[in-house]
Amino acid sequence: MPLLSANHIYSPEGLLTDHVLEVDAYGLVQALRPRQGAEVTEHHKGILCPGLINAHCHLELSHLRGQMQRGTGMTGFVQELWAKRNLLSPADQAEAAAAVMEEMWWGGTAAVGDICNSALTAGPKRAEARLYTHSFLELLGLDARRVPDILAQGEALTRDFQGLSHSLTLHAPYSVSPALRDAFYARPQGRLSIHLLESEGERRFFAHGDGPMETFLSTFNLPRLRFPQPDPIAYICEGLAPAQPVIWVHNTEMMAAEATQVATGFPQAWFCLCPLSNDFLHGREPKLPVFLPWKDRLCLGTDSLASTDSPHVWDEALRVQALAPTLKTHDLLRMLTTQGAAALGMAGELGIFAPGTRPGVLLIQGQEEVEGPLSPQARLRRLF
Numbered sequence: 001m002p003l004l005s006a007n008h009i010y011s012p013e014g015l016l017t018d019h020v021l022e023v024d025a026y027g028l029v030q031a032l033r034p035r036q037g038a039e040v041t042e043h044h045k046g047i048l049c050p051g052l053i054n055a056h057c058h059l060e061l062s063h064l065r066g067q068m069q070r071g072t073g074m075t076g077f078v079q080e081l082w083a084k085r086n087l088l089s090p091a092d093q094a095e096a097a098a099a100v101m102e103e104m105w106w107g108g109t110a111a112v113g114d115i116c117n118s119a120l121t122a123g124p125k126r127a128e129a130r131l132y133t134h135s136f137l138e139l140l141g142l143d144a145r146r147v148p149d150i151l152a153q154g155e156a157l158t159r160d161f162q163g164l165s166h167s168l169t170l171h172a173p174y175s176v177s178p179a180l181r182d183a184f185y186a187r188p189q190g191r192l193s194i195h196l197l198e199s200e201g202e203r204r205f206f207a208h209g210d211g212p213m214e215t216f217l218s219t220f221n222l223p224r225l226r227f228p229q230p231d232p233i234a235y236i237c238e239g240l241a242p243a244q245p246v247i248w249v250h251n252t253e254m255m256a257a258e259a260t261q262v263a264t265g266f267p268q269a270w271f272c273l274c275p276l277s278n279d280f281l282h283g284r285e286p287k288l289p290v291f292l293p294w295k296d297r298l299c300l301g302t303d304s305l306a307s308t309d310s311p312h313v314w315d316e317a318l319r320v321q322a323l324a325p326t327l328k329t330h331d332l333l334r335m336l337t338t339q340g341a342a343a344l345g346m347a348g349e350l351g352i353f354a355p356g357t358r359p360g361v362l363l364i365q366g367q368e369e370v371e372g373p374l375s376p377q378a379r380l381r382r383l384f
């Protein structure tokens, strides 16, 4: 049975020295404990860390990797997405998702929170036993008359994901009618993952009813919807139970008072940041100082491969570190592991070396100084 040691071993409370990690031949954790005397261990130079959690991705868009134009904004992106998303057969799209899941696992990812608009990824998820997935089955629609149809389609999708961890969720404030929001929140909830304040256009659409988002929506034959509040956060939180676990995704345009409002009003709210995707689509990134008081509520996601080149959440952590130089290595590792796992409802099972769990074991090399920021040179290797 391997007895692993390293310069440091991750725990949620800090980076431990003079400890050993006991795992069996399959990576099942037996113990994380102080080193005893002259124990012979398999020693590694670097930091041992559990597998990483990618709290937000869109595996069903994996086949669009490298196919999309940079800087088109939300409406340009969605238009290009619709034009290109079905150029490949469903079988080829599913194959691309399966290949990305394997790539993620080898790159150190243990679990993904994956947004689904179809059953495309259900097969690949059943076939890939190593990567844990929670599928957020997304509902959206601005036509109040279609609410019963939208809920019925969601229920049908739920059946496609039977046997896999999943829950229904809403897409974003601007894509959900008051009727759909109210009908959805009136039902029993699983975990939610909702896109929020991804672009400036979202705020403008709510406040003034115009801008690029209105231009885009006006190209469809939709009811001319005016949202009842000028504020996307107040709108989407209306009727939401305070104890409801929600991953708020992107938060690119969120301001400090808004982060405080969400974090204090909803104790199980998580903020998921995906800065590389935000930069690709909008040329903007989340304002990290806004989230520093809430750094224990942060997790990270890659978004889709249609809007980022890398499926590895590690690359998002390096970007967040660059945006917030005062964050320490351990802060980033917490977001990547323990906090991401809690956001997906996997606290105590993933993102931590807890006895009886198989969170994966990664070796981080090239990080000489652990008290400071995460080094851009730091690299991951999967041991288990």
Ligand SMILES: [Zn+2]
Residues within 6 Å of the ligand: 056, 057, 058, 115, 195, 249, 303, 304
């Ligand atoms: Zn997304």
